[in-house]
Amino acid sequence: MFQELVHAKIFQDYLSTAYFPHTPANLYEPIRYIMSLSGKRIRPLLVLMGAELFDSEVLESALPASAAIEYFHNFSLIHDDIMDRAPLRRGQATVHQKWNDSVAILSGDGLLVKAYEELAKCPAHKIGPLLRVFNKTALEVCEGQQYDMDFESRARVSETEYIEMIRLKTSVLLGGALQMGAILAGADERAQELIYSFGVNLGIAFQLQDDILDVYGNPETFGKQVGGDILSNKKTILFVKLDELVNAEDRVELGRLFVSTVEDEPEKVNKMKALYAKYDIQTLAIYQKEKFTTIAYDKLQEIPVEDKKKKVLFALADALMNRTQ
């Protein structure tokens, strides 16, 4: 994955030249703060890789669009964290926690505008097409976040609804990032659709995998508390599958587990795992994950570009999906 590191370095160098004024401090310091927490920077890499797949000369001119995607992602984290009342992000205090809600709302807004400032730096004849993909994606991410909040207060959510929610909330941004790279490199519409679809399906598969690892992951490598989704009653692919299949008796048990208290925590995880085992939920979830992974790989395969140019994207997908190459 040497090339990925090169891209990451080029992107980091570009970001480090970004100018944010010093006043008003309560507007720009939170922006500098969230950007300094960095994260994996997968999305801007996808813009660069999407561009290079179609034109190896276009990397430099794709940097503003990749920054736009990273700014957008961080804007959505600031605002989502307010809505979710999350105290921590990447192991540090969230913006609304470190400052307050008003500061988090406004600095999020400012960061979204900064994303569009980056788009305005793209080559003139590409700005329109890029703006349209970016806007469509941004609005879908808002829709996904709203569905996610709506689902919290709903008793039941179907598997189809759940997958549509994660597609909107997290996956379209991966597809949009790749498509914006493709637009910058002058790819035709068919190729744009294929690379977009690769990104979206990979994103869905990745989220499903995250749901599965939350319960069945290795506590030493997962990085989060195993069973965390169960304890917070999160509707995951495992939960919506179980909810679809349980018999009347087990549904009563499920209802009991949902309202259980902190003292029951270890027991709650074990009892949910027992229910998952009884209905073979892990296998069913892995099947779904594999289905979307396969679609993603097929779409990438189908793009009319020589195989060796796709290597870096296949490698990134393998890494994200924990596949050994």
Place this chain on the structure above:
Amino acid sequence: MFQELVHAKIFQDYLSTAYFPHTPANLYEPIRYIMSLSGKRIRPLLVLMGAELFDSEVLESALPASAAIEYFHNFSLIHDDIMDRAPLRRGQATVHQKWNDSVAILSGDGLLVKAYEELAKCPAHKIGPLLRVFNKTALEVCEGQQYDMDFESRARVSETEYIEMIRLKTSVLLGGALQMGAILAGADERAQELIYSFGVNLGIAFQLQDDILDVYGNPETFGKQVGGDILSNKKTILFVKLDELVNAEDRVELGRLFVSTVEDEPEKVNKMKALYAKYDIQTLAIYQKEKFTTIAYDKLQEIPVEDKKKKVLFALADALMNRTQ
């Protein structure tokens, strides 16, 4: 002002064709709600008038940009109302009051993206220049809102700081709207600067007038509670002027009035008015208002376009500044 009514009708017809999906309802219903409260729609008119001043044929193609400005304005109202904990907007419940903070944050975000969707509909070769003016303006409005919040918790604010805050928070959007119209009509940079400056100075004058009317306006025509700014300890042009000029003894009185309770309300307004009278604050504030009004009219006068084409903008300025024609 017949032409203004024609523009208002054309804009309203365009807005009524705007499509907002029905789901997720909690994302799009608040957007439909705030847009239905309508308001004066001054800002989109400025885009259309700015365009027509330079090219009478360009009106239709300026409609998406005028909608972008109106969406942006309403986005900022939704988010500002959360930050200010305002219960009412245009006499109706604010979005965060009618729904909740999360819904208001997210539907505001969605409306901001919708504004950029409108920009993406503008003529291809204009999108870049329009986007740059729009982004600069949007970021300045965020800065103005942050300064306004910062000022609330500060003991003293200078007149210069206050005028800079209102320039950013409310006036640049008027200038930006006019400039975007001018860009669409192909005006050169010098003309763009002049019409932008007309809008910004008119906006500052209008806000200063609002501060003055809050204390000295006719209760029957002002539309808000006279003395409302005094009761809420708002830092207005009158307050910052007084604060600059009071002697030590009156400063003690000012401090007492600041912490006075609800029971003292009528007395508080009268006592503040007595202090304003003692230092001739009304005259000083009117002088400032007139200064910015004069600059605005001068800038409009300077634009190299025949006088008769400027009539509608002079008439609008007269109407905003309560001047008889």
